[in-house]
Amino acid sequence: MASARNRRSDAESVIWPQVLLVVAVVALTLIGFVIIYSASQVTILSEAATNYYADTEAGQYLRDTISYSDYIAQQNPSAKLISQFIYSLAGILIAVAIWFMLPRSGWKGAIVKGYWGVCVALLVITFLFGTAALGAQRWIVIGPLSLQPSEFAKIAIVLMAANLMDDLNEGDEFNSVMIRAALYVVAPTLFLLFTQSDLGTTIIIFVGVYAVLWFGGAPGKLMLAIAGVAVLAVIAIVLFGSGYRQDRFVVYNPWNDGEGGRGNGYQTIHSFYAFAEGGLFGVGLGNSSEKYDYLPEAETDFVFSIIGEEFGMLGAFVVIALFCCILFAGMRIASAAATPNERIVAGSVTIMLVFQAFLNMGCVIGLVPTTGKPLPFVSAGGSSLIASLMMVGIIMAVARNADNTTVYDRRRANLRVVRAVDDDSNGSRNAPRGGRADSRTRAPQGARRRQTRSSSRR
Known part of the structure; x- marks a missing residue:
């Protein structure tokens, strides 16, 4: 009876974080639909007017063939909302597939390595044939679809880092793991940084890998050393890299941008205006004034500003609070994971997802320089939405495996058996007759693997 009660309470402790996670994600996605429709309809009509009056052959052709009022009437103000809805369906299907179909062995099998290989290949294709927009070459355009591979590569890099951390804990040689880390983690991250000039995604990847070290039990001194090196590296990149990164520090005094607030501080200033206008309860859905071409990227990078304006401080x-619910649910699922590797995977993916959200909100309210990273589930953008839902699927897959285990199974999975290995003479003298070890003294599989590796290194 006691065992049955333990199994039932253990399963319940994993079910309710899953429910909380799904509810928070659905709520954020629905909020995103509402805000994207509110902000993007103005953008769509503005872009149509710009195209109509453009001093180009296409603009002249429009003016010769159709009146302005008829051309504007043909535009679909819901176009970006429909696109976001389609991307959300695709992301949900992928997340559900990961949730129910990924085998437990998939975390360290060919699936993760294959996914990593595809993402790295897409990064190379982006470097060679990608489309530049907003001053960076980060997109692959295939017909009507625009794909940003870095959104998917960050997941692959963190999953590989989790596997390497688990290999290290299982007894692999430190030097061997470091060589593989340089190949699978450091190399693609640096390639992403220098070919796409994407410091924001690089920082998000670093936070995910740092979470891998934390959940993997890395020593505190090593964690501090890595954090110090990372801070120095970011400072060096900002000081000696592209000049636009230095210009973004005007966020701490945007009115002093050398152009009276109309230069690099313009976007931050109008973000402040949006929050100031919203006050406590907001100006009401659809009543934002900053979305009328005052605040650039209103439905993408600065969508949180429109939320603050239309729904006020309470809406913000x-x-x-919804992202805090995701963090809390993800941490509970990680703590109940069936294996140490799954605990590392769920915890690091949760940290990376929530960190990106707070990084976006920090940029919008002027706490950190603008990085151009979208708000997960809320900002318009197919690649970001699908990648965010994929991470939710990964967390839920860990929770599914935890449902099939008891607290005693997880204790056994987390158990590390350390045993001295006698030399050959002692081993042969102490072994039972017949050459087989007594089943009562047989070490677990992980311990036998470490024993073999230790013997081979002697």
């Missing part, structure tokens, strides 16, 4: 706090 609801969004923050």
